[in-house]
Amino acid sequence: MSAEAAESHGGAASEPAVRRMVPRSRGEAHRTATSLELFFDLCFVVAVAQGGRQLATALGEGHLRVAVLGYLMAFFAIWWAWMNFTWFASAYDCDDVPYRVTTLVQITGALILAAGIPRMFLDRDFTLGVLGYVVMRLALVTQWLRASHGESGAARTMTRSYAAGIALVQVGWVVVLLLPSSVVPWVLPFGVIAELSVPAIAERRVQSTWHPHHISERYGLFTLIVLGETVSAATVAVQSAVDEHEALGKLIPVAVGGLLLCFAAWWIYFAAPIHEHLRSNRQAFLWGYGHYLIFGSAAAIGAGLEVAVEYAVGKAHISAVAATATVTVPAALYLATVWALHSRHSKTGAAQWVLPVAALAVLACTAIGESGVLAAGLVAAAAIAVGVWLHSREVVA
Template sequence: MTSGPAAPRPQHPYPRPVQRMVPRSRDEPHRAATPLELFFDLCFVVAVAQAGRELAHDLAEGHLHVALVGYLFAFFAIWWAWMNFTWFASAYDCDDVPYRITTLVQITGVLILAAGVPRMFADQDLTLAVTGYVVMRLAMVTQWLRAAAGEEGAARTVALRYAAGITLVQAGWVLVLLVPADVRPYVVPLGILAELAVPVVAELATRTSWHPHHIAERYGLFTLIVLGETVAAATVAVQSAVDEHEALGELIPIAVGGILLCFSAWWIYFARPVEDILTSSRQAFLWGYGHYLVFGAAAAIGAGLEVAVEQAVGKAHISAAAATAAVTVPGAVYLFTVWLLHARHGKSGAAQVVLPVAAVAVLACTFLGGSGVLAAGLVAAATVAVGVALHAREG
C-alpha cells in the first residue's frame, strides 16, 4: 500500500522544517506554480539564451551542421532536466529546507551547463556542459530517494527505479567524456534514448501523482518565458544593427514579422485549456515529450530573427533565403507541433486543418527571401484571425 496523499498545502514565505516527503493529491484544488518553480524557470532561461545565441552565430556563419547538432543536444539537456524537475515537483513538492537546497543545486547545475554551451558549439568540448548536467540530475536522484523513503509498495518501487535509472545514465554520460571525439556522435544518441526510457520503465508499476492543472500551467509558463526570451533576443539584435547601420528599411519588416510571429505563437498555444487532455500516463508522456519541439522551436525563432537581422545589414555569410529559413523552419515546426499535441483536440471540419496549413504556408515564405519574415508573421496573424472567426461561428 502507498501512503495517502497529503492535504493541500498553501505556500509560505519561509520553508517548513524537514518533513516526510509524501505525494500530493491529483485532485488538489487551486494547485498553482510556486515562486520557487518560477525562479527555477528563469534560471533555466539563461541556458536557453546561451543555446540560442550560439545557434544564431553558427547559422550566420553558414555552419548549419554544427549549429543544428549543437543546439539540439544543448536544448535536450536543458529541456530534459527542466521537465524531470517539473513532473517530480507536481507530485512531491513539500517545500521544506532540504527540498529548496536540492533545487538550488539543480539551479547551480544549469548555470554550469549554460557556461559550457559556447565551448560545446565552438570546440565540441562537452566537459563543462556534461558536468553541469550531471550535477542537475544527481540532485534529482536525491529528490527521488527522499520520495522513496516516504513511500511504500509500488510507489516506493517507482521512486527507487527513478533514482537507480538516473544514476546509471549519469555514469554513462561521464564515460562519454572518456571516449574519442569521433566516436561520441554514435554514443550520445544512446545516452539520450536511455534518459527518455527512465520514466517509461520507472512508471511501469504505477504512475506518480502529478497534477494535470499544475503540469499544464508549468508548461504554459515556460512557453511564455521562452517566447519572451525570443522577443528580447530579436530586440537586442535590431538595436545593435540600428546603432551601427542605417538600415531601418530592411530591419522594420523583420521586426514587424517577428513580433507578429511571437504574438501569434502565444495566442495559438493558449487558445484552449489542455489539462483536460492529460487523462492518462500515455497521453501525458507523449504531450510532455513533444514539448521538446515546442520549446526548442520557440527559442530557435529568436535565434532566427537574430540571423535575419545580421543578414539584412550584411554581417551574415548566408543568403537571404537561408536567413529567412532560420525563422520560418522553427516557426512551422512550432505551429505543427502545437496542433499535434493539443490544439487539434476538440476541433472538427475546417478548424482541424488551420494550423497544419499555416505551418506549410509559413515554410513556403522561405522562398520570398528578404520579405519572408514579414510574410511569415502575416501568415501567423491571419491564422489567429481565422481561428477566432471559426470559434465565433461554432459558438
C-alpha cells in the same frame, strides 16, 4: 490531499521546516506554480539564451550541421532536466529546507551547463556541459531517494527505479567524456534514448501523482518565458543593428514579422486549456515529450530573427533564402507541433486544418527571400484571424 500530506504542506506563511516527503493528491484544489518553480524557470532560461545565441552565430556563418546538432543536444539537456524537475515537483513538492537547497543545486547545474554551451558548439568540448547536466540530474536522484521513504509497495519501487535509472545514465555520460571526440556524436543518441526510457520503465506499474492542471500551467509558463527570451534576443539584435548601421528600412519588416510570429505563437498555445486531456501517463508522456519540439522551436525562432537581422545589415554570410529559413522553419515546426499536441483536441471541422495549412504556408514563405519573415508573420496573423472567425461561427451555430 491526505491528512499526512496536508500537514506537510502547511500554511503559506509557515517556515519550511524539514518535512516528510509524501505524494501530493492529483485532486488537490487550487494547485498552482510556486515562486521557487518560477525562479527555477528564470534561471534555466539563461541556458536557453546561451543555446539560442550559439545557434544564431553558427547559422549566420553558414555552419548548418554544427548549428543544428549542437543546438539539438544542448537544448535536450536543458529541456530534459527542466522537465524531470517539473514532473517530480508536481508529485512530491514539500517546500521544506532540504527540498529548496536541492533545487538550488539543480539551478547551479543549469548555470554550469549554460557556461559550457559555447564550448559544445565551438570545440565539441562537452566537459563543462556534461558536468552541469550531471549535477542537475544527481540532485534529482537525491529527491527521488527521499521520496521513496514516504512511499510503500509499488510506489516505493517506482521512486527507487527513478533514482537508480537516472544515476546509471549519469555514469554513462561521464564515461562518454573519456571517449575520443570523434566517437562522441555517435554515442550521444544512445544516452538520449536511455534518458527518455527511465520514466517509462519506472512508471510501468504505478504512476507518480503528478497534477494535470499544475503540469499544464508549468509548461505554459515555461513557454511564455521562452517566447519572452525570443522577443528579447530579437530586440537586442535590432537595436545593435540600428546603432551600428542605421539600416532601419531593412530591419522594420523583420521586426514586424518577428513580432507577429511571437504573438501568434502565444495565441495558439493558450487558445484552449489542455489539462483535461492529460488523464493518463500515455497521454501525458506523449504531450510532455513533444514539448521538446515546442520549446526548442520557440527558442530557435529568436535565434533565426537574430540571423535575419544580421543578414539585413550585411553581417550574415548566407543567402537571403537561408536567412529567412532560420525563422520560417522553426516557426512552421512550432505551428505544426502545437496543433498536434494542443489544438487538434479542441478543434472540429474546418478549424482543425487552420494550423497545418498555416505551417505549410509559413514554410513556403522561405522562397520569398528578404521579405519572407514579414510574409510569415502575416500568414501567422491571418491564421489567428481565420481561427477566430471559424470559432465565432461555431458559437453562433
